[in-house]
Amino acid sequence: MEAKRLHRNLLQAVWLWSLLAVPVHSCPDSCSVCSGPEKDQCEECRAGWTLHNKTCVDIDECGTELDNCFLNSYCFNTEGSFECRGCDVACVGCMGSGPARCRKCAPGYRLTGSKCLDIDECSDRVLACHGLDEICINTEGSFRCECAEGFHRRDSICVRKQIPSVQEKGLFEDIQEDEVEVLQQMFFGVVLCALGTLAAKGDLVYTSVFMGAAAAMAGYWLSDRGDRLIDSFLKGR
Incomplete structure (x- = not known):
């Protein structure tokens, strides 16, 4: 009995050793079933490959009914x-x-x-842009028309841009300071002439007004002259 058990264990060990002794190999990527790891040992091919002389060859789907x-x-x-x-x-x-x-x-x-x-439609003999104030710009496979400088598009046509009108200045808006002074002197001169005419008729009221205005005008003139003389004297030093 013991001999039979030993014999059976020996057979199992031999069988396991024979299984382990068989070399383990993997098939090439194109093979689904193979007898060895080499490309020419294929038995069946994966999808997209066909078997030729035990080698899986790629199928060129292009140009066949598979090309969709x-x-x-x-x-x-x-x-x-x-x-x-x-x-x-x-x-x-x-x-x-x-x-x-x-x-x-x-x-x-x-x-x-x-x-x-x-x-290049822009260099073609036929004008791509029909407007006289349009510029042709070529693009890949096409072109576009843009308004020339100084124009903008309105209702599908190019019209000249309106330049904002300069606001008209008033009568005395751009008058200079020296011109203001001359106008003031002219105004006082006219007033003095009118008062002098009325004073010549013997009216005491107008005579006193005329004398006061004349004195004020003379004082202003003398003070202005004096200021100018002092400024010129100081600058000369």
């Missing part, structure tokens, strides 16, 4: 799959990236050589 990219985009093959990428702005439909792979040029572009390039 939308309009104005193109198929770009990747490892085991594909991507849909947008066409260049110069294209309407394309077979790849860049303006040289366009199926048709977009509006505002024309085929120049092998590429769809931007049309």
Whole structure:
């Protein structure tokens, strides 16, 4: 009995050793089932790959019925799959990236050589902007019209900007100080003449007013002259 138990334990140990002795390996990324770790030991392939001579080869989905990219985009093959990428702005439909792979040029572009390039509407023979006071500015695939300097747009046309009118000055707004002094002297002179005329008729009231005004005028004139003489004397020193 003891011999049988020992024999059974020995068989289990041999079986476990045989399992552990089998080398453990991982399949290549493209393989789902393989007989070894090498690329040519594949038995079955993952999605996006096809088996050829026990090697999984990438399927180029582009150009096949698997390519389901939308309009104005193109198929770009990747490892085991594909991507849909947008066409260049110069294209309407394309077979790849860049303006040289366009199926048709977009509006505002024309085929120049092998590429769809931007049309410079501003340098074209036909005037892009019809207004005489408009300036054409080229943009990518188009252009815009802006009003020239000194003009602004009103009701879709360019009109000249109104320059604010200068407010008219009053009669005595810009008069100088020396001119004010002359006007004052003229005014007092007229008043003195009127009073002198009335005083000549013998009216005592007007005579006294005339004498007082004359004295005030003389005093003002003499004081002004005196101030000027003193200023000139001090400056001369």
